[in-house]
Amino acid sequence: xxxxxxxxxxxxxxxxxxxxxxxxxxxxxxxxxxxxxxxxxxxxxxxxxxxxxxxxxxxxxxxxxxxxxxxxxxxxxxxxxxxxxxxxxxxxxxxxxxxxxxxxxxxxxxxxxxxxxxxxxxxxxxxxxxxxxxxxxxxxxxxxxxxxxxxxxxxxxxxxxxxxxxxxxxxxxxxxxxxxxxxxxxxxxxxxxxxxxxxxxxxxxxxxxxxxxxxxxxxxxxxxxxxxxxxxxxxxxxxxxxxxxxxxxxxxxxxxxxxxxxxxxxxxxxxxxxxxxxxxxxxxxxxxxxx
Amino acid sequence: xxxxxxxxxxxxxxxxxxxxxxxxxxxxxxxxxxxxxxxxxxxxxxxxxxxxxxxxxxxxxxxxxxxxxxxxxxxxxxxxxxxxxxxxxxxxxxxxxxxxxxxxxxxxxxxxxxxxxxxxxxxxxxxxxxxxxxxxxxxxxxxxxxxxxxxxxxxxxxxxxxxxxxxxxxxxxxxxxxxxxxxxxxxxxxxxxxxxxxxxxxxxxxxxxxxxxxxxxxxxxxxxxxxxxxxxxxxxxxxxxxxxxxxxxxxxxxxxxxxxxxxxxxxxxxxxxxxxxxxxxxxxxxxxxxxxxxxxxxxxxxxxxxxxxxxxxxxxxxxxxxxxxxxxxxxxxxxxxxxxxxxxxx
Numbered sequence: 147x148x149x150x151x152x153x154x155x156x157x158x159x160x161x162x163x164x165x166x167x168x169x170x171x172x173x174x175x176x177x178x179x180x181x182x183x184x185x186x187x188x189x190x191x192x193x194x195x196x197x198x199x200x201x202x203x204x205x206x207x208x209x210x211x212x213x214x215x216x217x218x219x220x221x222x223x224x225x226x227x228x229x230x231x232x233x234x235x236x237x238x239x240x241x242x243x244x245x246x247x248x249x250x251x252x253x254x255x256x257x258x259x260x261x262x263x264x265x266x267x268x269x270x271x272x273x274x275x276x277x278x279x280x281x282x283x284x285x286x287x288x289x290x291x292x293x294x295x296x297x298x299x300x301x302x303x304x305x306x307x308x309x310x311x312x313x314x315x316x317x318x319x320x321x322x323x324x325x326x327x328x329x330x331x332x333x334x335x336x337x338x339x340x341x342x343x344x345x346x347x348x349x350x351x352x353x354x355x356x357x358x359x360x361x362x363x364x365x366x367x368x369x370x371x372x373x374x375x376x377x378x379x380x381x382x383x384x385x386x387x388x389x390x391x392x393x394x395x396x397x398x399x400x401x402x403x404x405x406x407x408x409x410x411x412x413x414x415x416x417x418x419x420x421x422x423x424x425x426x427x428x429x430x431x432x433x434x435x436x437x
Numbered sequence: 438x439x440x441x442x443x444x445x446x447x448x449x450x451x452x453x454x455x456x457x458x459x460x461x462x463x464x465x466x467x468x469x470x471x472x473x474x475x476x477x478x479x480x481x482x483x484x485x486x487x488x489x490x491x492x493x494x495x496x497x498x499x500x501x502x503x504x505x506x507x508x509x510x511x512x513x514x515x516x517x518x519x520x521x522x523x524x525x526x527x528x529x530x531x532x533x534x535x536x537x538x539x540x541x542x543x544x545x546x547x548x549x550x551x552x553x554x555x556x557x558x559x560x561x562x563x564x565x566x567x568x569x570x571x572x573x574x575x576x577x578x579x580x581x582x583x584x585x586x587x588x589x590x591x592x593x594x595x596x597x598x599x600x601x602x603x604x605x606x607x608x609x610x611x612x613x614x615x616x617x618x619x620x621x622x623x624x625x626x627x628x629x630x631x632x633x634x635x636x637x638x639x640x641x642x643x644x645x646x647x648x649x650x651x652x653x654x655x656x657x658x659x660x661x662x663x664x665x666x667x668x669x670x671x672x673x674x675x676x677x678x679x680x681x682x683x684x685x686x687x688x689x690x691x692x693x694x695x696x697x698x699x700x701x702x703x704x705x706x707x708x709x710x711x712x713x714x715x716x717x718x719x720x721x722x723x724x725x726x727x728x729x730x731x732x733x734x735x736x737x738x739x740x741x742x743x744x745x746x747x748x749x750x751x752x753x754x755x756x757x758x759x760x761x762x763x764x765x766x767x768x769x770x771x772x773x774x775x776x777x778x779x780x781x782x783x
Binding site for chain 2: 330331332333335336337338339340341342343346350351354355432
């Protein structure tokens with residue numbers, strides 16, 4: 147290729163990617179940079195936001211145990227949600243994959259169902275079932291005499307984990323399912339013919355091969371759960387805050403934008419570190435399976 | 438006594454019969470091929486022997502014991518799959534060792550047997566490679582070593598060579614036969630490749646639409662096909678419509694201007710089958726015209742238009758002058774080189 151042609155080629159590339167690139171820079175990178183900058187600004191009840199460079203907000207987050215508790219809770223909920231989706235979702239995907247044609251597409255639709263409904267409607271559904279004395283399930287169980295007090299669900303971490311796991315399940319199932327698709331259809335028969343029982347086949351043959359799928363599903367679920375807003379806002383409200391609802395409150399209720407920006411920036415940075423780090427670990431550990 | 442015996446085995450999926458009335462006795466150490474086009478039920482039969490499918494009817498016995506009553510994991514058969522089905526997360530040695538581990542073979546003995554098995558298939562030094570870092574031929578060898586290391590009573594091969602290129606396939610055929618001869622394992626090969634079946638097996642089971650068409654040695658099935666299907670599936674063949682001339686004494690079998698004394702037991706229209714390499718050019722016989730002449734190195738291939746329809750003739754390139762395209766020729770063959778069936782040509 148001549149230098150002129152290469153030149154022309156490069157300019158075509160820029161022209162083609164330009165609009166998307168501009169959108170990306172305009173609505174993602176610039177606001178993100180502004181948020182990071184905002185976290186270093188000062189704020190006062192009466193003076194509002196002052197565009198100066200101070201570490202006040204970061205210092206507050208680092209020293210006040212209130213924020214530590216908040217972030218610890220966020221990641222605890224995200225980890226438990228990830229574990230729950232992995233423990234339920236991996237077998238679910240395995241059975242889904244073994245089903246025959248028509249049932250498979252039906253249950254795939256059932257699994258994807260939650261994604262078709264608004265997250266708010268879905269979470270409010272949980273509230274209707276378990277919300278205090280008036281929750282449908284609670285009422286039923288109490289009138290049947292099985293429980294004396296309503297099952298605590300609203301404003302609990304358990305409730306948040308359950309509701310989040312419900313929302314996140316499709317991501318885990320699809321991710322494991324994609325890994326199962328890569329499996330040789332005869333691989334179980336091969337293990338069987340060599341004398342392996344069903345538990346050995348699952349443990350020694352299937353599990354190691356779908357582990358990358360479980361782990362990449364876990365990364366998606368973890369990052370989505372840790373940054374989730376709607377579900378924690380409805381189940382936990384302002385009584386049981388997580389990082390996302392905390393940032394929201396700082397922005398819209400306290401109007402302390404710089405502090406909210408610092409919380410949001412820290413959440414983003416922590417998530418990026420965790421996701422990139424674990425991704426690198428997984429790729430190194432499962433190099434042979436990914437090839 | 439037969440070592441592996443299948444008696445009246447049938448498999449139905451719903452209303453569809455995939456294998457029907459399959460009976461076969463395999464001797465110890467024998468190499469038997471199931472040969473047929475795709476969908477003829479050969480793989481289904483293999484899977485019933487392996488235990489991945491249960492037969493709808495019939496019995497499968499190994500050394501007189503009912504095999505269908507034994508769980509597939511306990512049958513102790515070695516299987517090589519078409520896709521090899523190697524465990525991608527294990528090294529070659531771990532793959533081969535898996536069956537021994539399941540049999541609780543002590544670690545030291547296991548290592549020794551794995552090493553020996555990999556050496557037998559020519560993969561010494563590849564112990565720590567992962568399957569995805571190996572070529573198709575190497576993966577195939579690992580799969581073979583994995584199946585053989587457990588000293589299986591029967592080795593089942595499900596189209597093991599179909600994913601290899603032609604040259605490698607030929608090499609593996611020779612090697613497979615040598616290994617099988619050396620260790621003497623009773624082997625069943627499923628294939629749709631007639632050359633593979635003929636060059637490897639002691640006996641061939643030709644199948645079509647779930648039924649056995651013929652069981653015989655490679656020469657038998659090739660030289661004396663029991664049905665039109667077998668003669669057409671195994672190599673090329675020419676079918677000529679013929680009639681019986683009862684006016685002559687003794688009665689004669691007539692195809693166009695070719696004729697010969699009629700074999701006993703024939704009446705009405707018949708079909709003559711002759712292999713292309715058994716037809717020669719003579720002075721009197723089926724008159725034909727050569728349409729195309731193709732040179733293929735060690736032989737010539739002639740496509741002719743005869744009185745009884747198209748015909749193919751193969752002649753050795755023995756230095757003799759061969760007829761040219763457009764020449765009128767007479768096709769001749771010896772009566773013992775043809776097979777004659779009752780009924781019109783299909």
